[in-house]
Amino acid sequence: xxxxxxxxxxxxxxxxxxxxxxxxxxxxxxxxxxxxxxxxxxxxxxxxxxxxxxxxxxxxxxxxxxxxxxxxxxxxxxxxxxxxxxxxxxxxxxxxxxxxxxxxxxxxxxxxxxxxxxxxxxxxxxxxxxxxxxxxxxxxxxxxxxxxxxxxxxxxxxxxxxxxxxxxxxxxxxxxxxxxxxxxxxxxxxxxxxxxxxxxxxxxxxxxxxxxxxxxxxxxxxxxxxxxxxxxxxxxxxxxxxxxxxxxxxxxxxxxxxxxxxxxxxxxxxxxxxxxxxxxxxxxxxxxxxxxxxxxxxxxxxxxxxxxxxxxxxxxxxxxxxxxxxxxxxxxxxxxx
Amino acid sequence: xxxxxxxxxxxxxxxxxxxxxxxxxxxxxxxxxxxxxxxxxxxxxxxxxxxxxxxxxxxxxxxxxxxxxxxxxxxxxxxxxxxxxxxxxxxxxxxxxxxxxxxxxxxxxxxxxxxxxxxxxxxxxxxxxxxxxxxxxxxxxxxxxxxxxxxxxxxxxxxxxxxxxxxxxxxxxxxxxxxxxxxxxxxxxxxxxxxxxxxxxxxxxxxxxxxxxxxxxxxxxxxxxxxxxxxxxxxxxxxxxxxxxxxxxxxxxxx
Amino acid sequence: xxxxxxxxxxxxxxxxxxxxxxxxxxxxxxxxxxxxxxxxxxxxxxxxxxxxxxxxxxxxxxxxxxxxxxxxxxxxxxxxxxxxxxxxxxxxxxxxxxxxxxxxxxxxxxxxxxxxxxxxxxxxxxxxxxxxxxxxxxxxxxxxxxxxxxxxxxxxxxxxxxxxxxxxxxxxxxxxxxxxxxxxxxxxxxxxxxxxxxxxxxxxxxxxxxxxxxxxxxxxxxxxxxxxxxxxxxxxxxxxxxxxxxxxxxxxxxxxxxxxxxxxxxxxxxxxxxxxxxxxxxxxxxxxxxxxxxxxxxxxxxxxxxx
Numbered sequence: 057x058x059x060x061x062x063x064x065x066x067x068x069x070x071x072x073x074x075x076x077x078x079x080x081x082x083x084x085x086x087x088x089x090x091x092x093x094x095x096x097x098x099x100x101x102x103x104x105x106x107x108x109x110x111x112x113x114x115x116x117x118x119x120x121x122x123x124x125x126x127x128x129x130x131x132x133x134x135x136x137x138x139x140x141x142x143x144x145x146x147x148x149x150x151x152x153x154x155x156x157x158x159x160x161x162x163x164x165x166x167x168x169x170x171x172x173x174x175x176x177x178x179x180x181x182x183x184x185x186x187x188x189x190x191x192x193x194x195x196x197x198x199x200x201x202x203x204x205x206x207x208x209x210x211x212x213x214x215x216x217x218x219x220x221x222x223x224x225x226x227x228x229x230x231x232x233x234x235x236x237x238x239x240x241x242x243x244x245x246x247x248x249x250x251x252x253x254x255x256x257x258x259x260x261x262x263x264x265x266x267x268x269x270x271x272x273x274x275x276x277x278x279x280x281x282x283x284x285x286x287x288x289x290x291x292x293x294x295x296x297x298x299x300x301x302x303x304x305x306x307x308x309x310x311x312x313x314x315x316x317x318x319x320x321x322x323x324x325x326x327x328x329x330x331x332x333x334x335x336x337x338x339x340x341x342x343x344x345x346x347x348x349x350x351x352x353x354x355x356x357x358x359x360x361x362x363x364x365x366x367x368x369x370x371x372x373x374x375x376x377x378x379x380x381x382x383x384x385x386x387x388x389x390x391x392x393x
Numbered sequence: 394x395x396x397x398x399x400x401x402x403x404x405x406x407x408x409x410x411x412x413x414x415x416x417x418x419x420x421x422x423x424x425x426x427x428x429x430x431x432x433x434x435x436x437x438x439x440x441x442x443x444x445x446x447x448x449x450x451x452x453x454x455x456x457x458x459x460x461x462x463x464x465x466x467x468x469x470x471x472x473x474x475x476x477x478x479x480x481x482x483x484x485x486x487x488x489x490x491x492x493x494x495x496x497x498x499x500x501x502x503x504x505x506x507x508x509x510x511x512x513x514x515x516x517x518x519x520x521x522x523x524x525x526x527x528x529x530x531x532x533x534x535x536x537x538x539x540x541x542x543x544x545x546x547x548x549x550x551x552x553x554x555x556x557x558x559x560x561x562x563x564x565x566x567x568x569x570x571x572x573x574x575x576x577x578x579x580x581x582x583x584x585x586x587x588x589x590x591x592x593x594x595x596x597x598x599x600x601x602x603x604x605x606x607x608x609x610x611x612x613x614x615x616x617x618x619x620x621x622x623x624x625x626x627x628x629x630x631x632x633x634x635x636x637x638x639x640x641x642x643x644x645x646x647x648x
Numbered sequence: 649x650x651x652x653x654x655x656x657x658x659x660x661x662x663x664x665x666x667x668x669x670x671x672x673x674x675x676x677x678x679x680x681x682x683x684x685x686x687x688x689x690x691x692x693x694x695x696x697x698x699x700x701x702x703x704x705x706x707x708x709x710x711x712x713x714x715x716x717x718x719x720x721x722x723x724x725x726x727x728x729x730x731x732x733x734x735x736x737x738x739x740x741x742x743x744x745x746x747x748x749x750x751x752x753x754x755x756x757x758x759x760x761x762x763x764x765x766x767x768x769x770x771x772x773x774x775x776x777x778x779x780x781x782x783x784x785x786x787x788x789x790x791x792x793x794x795x796x797x798x799x800x801x802x803x804x805x806x807x808x809x810x811x812x813x814x815x816x817x818x819x820x821x822x823x824x825x826x827x828x829x830x831x832x833x834x835x836x837x838x839x840x841x842x843x844x845x846x847x848x849x850x851x852x853x854x855x856x857x858x859x860x861x862x863x864x865x866x867x868x869x870x871x872x873x874x875x876x877x878x879x880x881x882x883x884x885x886x887x888x889x890x891x892x893x894x895x896x897x898x899x900x901x902x903x904x905x906x907x908x909x910x911x912x913x914x915x916x917x918x919x920x921x922x923x924x925x926x927x928x929x930x931x932x933x934x935x936x937x938x939x940x941x942x943x944x945x946x947x948x949x950x951x952x953x954x955x
Contacts, residue, residue, distance in 0.1 A: 113756060177940040184684060185943060188894040191887060192932040199929040246508060253507050253514075254493045254500060254521055261483045261494045268481040271443050273469035273498035273561055282504065312887060316763055323760045355771035359764035363744055366761050370753030376485065 070237050077230035087233060089345050091301040094236035095294050096337035098243045100321035101330055102290035105247055107319070108328035108376075109256075110283050111263030112178070113187045116194030117291055117318040120167040122310035123197060124292025125299040128163030129216050130207055132156065132300070137218040141206065152222035156235065160296040167292025168285040170197070175284035194315055201307045212306030216299055232301050239297060243290050247330060250286065259283050260328075320362060326372030331379040336372070396421045396597050397442070397473075397565055402451035404437055404621070411437045412621040415451070419565070424591050424598045426612035428605075428632075430641055434621040435601045436478060439567050443475050444468035456564070470498035474563035476554045478570045478601075482542040488553050489538040492525040492560045499562075525560060531593075532556050548579040552586065559594065566590075568600035572607050584610055609633070617641065651797040656916050662804050662873065664912025665811035669866035670889035671896065671904035672818060673859035679835045679899040680855045681749075684759050687740060687766035689886010691860050694769055695733040695867025696784070696877050697777075702728050703785050722787040729868055730861040737860025738853055740765050746849070766883070773879040784875035807869045814865060815905045818858065822901060827854055835899065895935050897945030906946060911935070 073090065076082045082090075099117065106114045134142040136152040147155060174193045178186045202210045223231045250256040258279045261269040270276045299305045321340050325332030343361075347354040369375075380386045395418040404412040412434045419425055429435050440446045442453060444465035453460045455471055463471075474495075482491055500521070506514035529535040534552060542550050551571060558566055571587065572580050584607055591598055591611075602608045608615060609629045616626040619641040625632060632638055670692055677685045706721045708714030716724075744765050748758050791802040822828040830851045834841050842848050870885070871877060888911060896907025911931065918930045939945070 107756070113759070177936065177943070184678075184682075184898065185894060185939065187684065188891055189936060189939060192891055192936050195887075195928045196932045196936075199925070199927075199932075203925055203929065249508055249510070254496065254518060255502075255504075255507055257486065257490050257494050258497055260486055260490075264483040264485055265481050267445070268477065268483065269494070270465045271445060271469060271475060272495040272557065273466045273474075274494060275464075275466045275497070277464075312883075316767075319760060319763065323757055327754065327756070352771060352775050356768055356775055359767040359771070362764045363761055363768070366753070366757055366764075367744075367747055367751075370748050370751045370757055372757075 066241055070234070073233055073237065074230060077233050087230065088301065089341065091232055091236045091297070093338050093341045094240040095298050095301065096321060096341050097240050097334050098290055098294035098297070099318050100325060100333040100337040100340075101243055101247050102287045102294065103318045104322045104325070104328065104330065104333040105250075105259075105283055105287045105290075107322050108326075108333070109251060109259045109263060110280065111327075112280075113184060114190045114284075114287075115187045115312075115319060116174075116190030116192075116197075116315050117288075118310040118312070118314035119190070119194035119197040120171060120288040120291035121295035121298065121314065121318075122201060122305075122307065123170045124160075124163035124167040124289075124295030125305045125310070126163075126201060126207060126213065126295075127166040127292070128159045128296030129213055129299040129305055131162055132159045132219045133213075133215040135159065136222050137215060139215050139218075149222040150226060152219055153226040153231065156219070156223060156231075156300075157238075160235070160239065160293050163296035164289040164292040167295065168289030170292075171285045171288025172281065174288075175281050178280070178284070191312065191315075194310075194312055198307045198311055210307060212304055212308075214304035216305075217303040219300065220303075232297075236297050236301065239293055243293070244330065244334070246286070246290070250283075251330070255279075263328075323372055324362065324365065326374035326376060328376045329372070329374040329378055332372055332374030332377075335374065339373075395419060396423075396456060397599075398454040399438075399442075400452045400454070402438070402441065402453065403449050404434070404441060404446060405449045410621055412441070412448075412618075415618070415621070415623055417616055417623065417626075419597055419599060421564075421597055422595070423614065424587075424612050425600075426608040426615040427599060427601045427618065428603070428608055428615060429618040433618045433641075435618060436569055437621075438618070439475060439569055439601065442468075443473060443567065466498065469561055469563075472562065472564035473567065474558040474561045474565075475567035476551075476558050476569055476571060478573060480542075480547075480550050480554050482550060482554055482557065484543040485541060487539050488534065488542060488545075489522075489525055489529065491542065491553065491557050492528060493521055495557045495560045496521050496524065528556050528560050548575055548582070551575065551583065555586070555590065559590065564596055566594075566596050566598045568598060568602075570601050570603060572602055572604045580604060580607065583607070587611055652920075654798050656920050657913070658798070658800065658804060660913040660916035661808050661909065662912070663915060664909035665807045666866055666870050666873075666885065666908075667889045667892045667911050668811050668905045668908025669814060669862050669869070670886060671893035671908045672815065672901055673862040673866075674890050674893045675896075675898055675901055675904035676818075676831075676855055676859040676862075678893070679901075680831050680852060681745075681758075682755060682835075683745065684762065684890065685859070686759060686762040686886075686890075687769060688859070688863060689882040689884075689889065690766040690769040691733060691737055691740075691863040691882070692867045692870070692886060693773070693877075693879060693882030694736050695729055695860075695864035696871040696881065697773065697782070697867075698732045698736075698864065699725050699729040699868040699871055700782055700784055700877055702732075703787055707785055707787070709785070718787040718789070725787070726865070726868055730864040733864025733867065734857040734860040737856045737863070741853065741856045746852075766886075770879050770883065777879070782877040784871040784877055786875070787872075803872060807873060810865065810869060811905075811908075814862060815901070818862070818901055821858070827851060831855055891932070891935055895938055895945055897948030900945075900947040903945055903947035910946075 077087050099121065103114065103117045106112050133139050135147045135155060136145050136149050138144055174189060178189055207213045220231060251259065258269060258274040261274055262276055262279060266276055321336045322333060324340065325336030343358060347357060350357060397419040399415055399417040402412055402415040415438065427435050427438065437446065441448050444460065444463050444467065447462070455473060458471065460468055483494065501517045502514040526535060526538065529538055532552060534549070534556065537545060542553055545553065572583055575583060587598065588611060612629060614626065615629055615632045617624050617632060617638050624637045624641060625635045670688065673688050674685060677683055703721055703725045704710065705712060706716065706724060744761050745758050748761060793800045822831060830846050833846065834848060834851060889908060892907040892911040893904040895910060896903025914931045914934050915927055918927050922930060
């Protein structure tokens with residue numbers, strides 16, 4: 057029973073969301089907000105792995121999101137739709153519904169490989185130098201995309217809505233709600249499994265005392281590499297989902313500001329806390345939407361609000377704890393690994 | 394064959410000679426001490442042996458294999474484990490997790506196994522955990538398994554650090570000033586603990602210690618270094634009589 | 649050929665001066681507090697706006713009579729701006745960073761707070777002054793000196809000389825004065841210093857005063873050279889200057905100064921050869937290569953952990 061509790065809850069939640077979306081109880085706007093919540097959860101939990109658990113300071117998460125977004129968008133548009141750039145679909149559009157997760161994963165792999173490139177110079181440097189390397193990488197990725205005219209350059213790239221339509225040819229269900237949900241849950245499971253394994257505890261050891269970790273037989277370089285790749289790979293998946301949820305991508309939407317948003321979510325939730333990251337991603341997304349009518353005031357109000365929150369909770373909402381640490385009784389009801 | 398053989402070891406730090414032409418060897422099943430005045434280069438020797446520094450010159454062989462160019466985690470996988478002068482436990486992880494992570498050299502599963510929770514992964518995790526709990530029980534600290542090291546008294550932290558080093562199944566255990574900062578009563582306990590470890594486990598212990606009581610009552614052989622040079626080696630009695638040693642500790646005019 | 653090279657070098661020196669001045673502010677604060685003050689770029693922007701309002705007022709834009717000539721306006725604007733900008737920097741330190749420090753928050757929480765403070769400055773400006781860009785007034789007439797085929801404006805010379813001069817002054821303060829010694833001491837050991845009777849908070853405030861004054865100066869010089877102001881002008885130049893500071897070796901003011909000029913030179917030479925849209929791509933790639941080869945930056949010393 058304990059083992060089944062979380063899967064059942066998740067399944068009920070998914071059915072509820074899908075049902076509400078299918079019968080149009082919630083309109084497209086609310087659906088989009090829910091999609092953004094899921095995407096932001098992936099973004100924040102994956103960044104949390106590097107910044108919270110490993111204690112590095114990566115500031116260029118949006119760069120990886122961009123890579124994932126572009127690679128999966130280009131792939132899905134080329135494979136499943138007729139487009140001006142790539143011509144006729146390479147695969148029958150009916151396959152879109154089944155092919156989509158693979159396309160997303162390809163985007164994730166591309167991001168992970170980019171992460172690998174950036175992680176290598178980070179071995180020889182400590183803390184704040186990684187900040188620079190990632191900021192520079194963020195700039196490099198954005199300007200590289202701007203300079204590739206084939207995928208739209210600074211104008212952006214579109215056509216992903218047609219991929220969604222192709223999926224809907226298959227079955228008339230809110231596909232994106234399904235995929236975002238599935239990948240969000242998968243992300244949390246992957247991170248959770250990683251961090252609860254003895255291998256993943258090496259990540260915590262690196263944060264707390266890297267020298268001791270290396271001497272006590274932890275292969276610190278490899279763990280850093282793997283962790284960085286997992287984090288950037290998941291960011292790539294978030295990017296792919298974002299691109300398909302919005303329907304078009306633009307290099308501007310992945311600049312340093314987007315990275316800042318990711319950082320805010322991690323530190324607001326509490327470094328190293330998965331539940332904290334999830335919670336703060338939800339709160340942050342809601343906050344952005346609720347304050348939308350304020351227009352420009354919003355962009356003053358939110359940072360101010362965050363500064364004030366930091367003053368009262370200088371370790372984030374959850375600190376370095378999980379929900380089950382704060383309410384130990386919860387452990388009786390679920391087992392989630 | 395000796396367990397550890399140090400040949401002509403020299404370590405320069407931007408011109409400063411921290412260790413110079415050190416020759417030393419340890420046999421299997423020995424309890425050896427390394428003493429010397431402050432700044433003599435004792436910890437540097439340990440750091441080189443555990444792979445943290447790459448020596449400027451010389452060679453170290455462990456069970457016949459050269460340690461040159463090996464990173465610390467490789468060295469510890471070969472069977473050299475250590476503790477630190479100022480305790481370096483991972484303070485925000487539980488005692489049990491500390492012991493678990495020290496078994497990284499022998500996880501026996503890959504990332505695929507980890508993410509898909511293969512039977513092999515589950516079995517290995519169980520074994521690792523079992524091994525850790527067993528050790529904690531042997532040392533009677535299993536009740537602190539879920540406690541964070543920073544909540545434990547200092548003496549207990551020392552003990553946890555020794556257990557962590559032992560959990561990697563070392564052939565050679567390096568203890569860097571295990572008695573530093575301990576009260577007199579704790580020191581006698583520590584002496585018993587080290588003796589007990591030496592009897593129970595199949596290993597060689599090499600320790601740096603300033604408290605003569607500890608070294609003299611435990612070690613069968615003692616090496617003394619001063620300014621990075623080996624100045625004497627022998628049994629505790631011989632060392633106590635050695636003029637070079639007395640000179641190094643007390644200065645020339647005391648004799 | 650040589651002429652274009654010299655002309656470009658001169659432009660590079662001008663850009664390098666901006667980066668250097670901003671990087672100096674970053675590195676000062678970082679050296680003392682180990683805090684990446686991400687609001688610094690926006691303090692530059694605030695500096696430019698403060699200079700805009702002061703000079704406009706002095707030039708008689710707001711109904712006040714103009715009583716002095718343009719050069720006198722400039723001479724008065726510079727110190728006033730530096731003072732007011734440093735007030736802004738210190739205010740942020742007081743209300744946002746210091747309480748966090750007191751509470752013993754993780755260092756990175758202060759960094760995030762700095763990011764947020766920067767956003768507040770940017771968007772607050774947008775909110776108060778609207779989206780229209782401001783035209784910075786011309787205070788001194790442009791003079792062009794011609795050496796062969798090379799054109800040098802008095803502004804360019806002024807910018808470059810000012811940045812070199814401020815570096816010399818800063819270097820003097822850091823290495824020769826008591827407060828500079830205290831700043832260096834805090835960066836070595838922030839626990840022992842209060843025990844030695846050094847008023848840490850005063851030293852930190854002084855650091856922010858120095859850093860923000862440099863930002864204010866950079867703001868004026870930038871606005872004089874490129875007289876269009878907008879609220880986001882500080883953001884990208886700030887990030888870049890931070891990267892320059894790191895490439896030079898963050899925490900060392902010589903590093904920041906040299907790093908700024910290196911970034912300026914790289915950027916201008918990239919633009920001289922490639923289309924300008926490749927500027928960030930190539931410039932940052934070169935910086936990454938430098939950092940990979942010399943991970944602690946040009947002047948940084950490798951930090952070893954003692955065990």
